Amino acid sequence: MQLNSLGHIAFNCWQTIPEHFPHIELDAFVVMPNHLHGILIITDKLAVLQNCCALNQHLDSNKEKFGKPVRGSIPTVIRSYKGVVSKRINIIWHTQRQSIWQRNFYEHIGREQKSVDNIREYILNNPQRWADDPENTQHNSDEQDCFFDMAF
Numbered sequence: 001m002q003l004n005s006l007g008h009i010a011f012n013c014w015q016t017i018p019e020h021f022p023h024i025e026l027d028a029f030v031v032m033p034n035h036l037h038g039i040l041i042i043t044d045k046l047a048v049l050q051n052c053c054a055l056n057q058h059l060d061s062n063k064e065k066f067g068k069p070v071r072g073s074i075p076t077v078i079r080s081y082k083g084v085v086s087k088r089i090n091i092i093w094h095t096q097r098q099s100i101w102q103r104n105f106y107e108h109i110g111r112e113q114k115s116v117d118n119i120r121e122y123i124l125n126n127p128q129r130w131a132d133d134p135e136n137t138q139h140n141s142d143e144q145d146c147f148f149d150m151a152f
Helices: 003-014 047-059 072-091 113-132
Strands: 024-031 036-042
Touching: 003 024, 003 036, 003 072, 024 113, 036 072, 036 113
Parallel strands: none
Antiparallel strands: 024 036
16 A cells, blocks of 8 residues: 555654653554554553543543543543644645544553454554455555545
């Protein structure tokens, strides 16, 4: 798969997450034509505790408190990532605050190594399954160009 300029923005911004959040390490990830998958590893035990509290708060109230993000939490990392990608793409498109992402994101805490390994395998094999994906508008399996469709 070949990324276009927008895909490269998404890819490069993902690569810089640890520079902005030093307690986060990147694991397997892939930018797909209309979504991305990635594993973030929290390396700081205090940050792990904060993320568990943020997740419990998210589950209890169904949302993080507006204007009160939990510093360093996975929701904050993802919100920051989406924000910077959106800002850079809006500059290219000459638009302001154009929404390019789905409202939410799916998160799963992998507590067991087998679970993390299964997720890693799913991510790494995802590009090979794109030809059969119902969201793929290009059903010609000979053409596998990743264009990073903005239909998030």
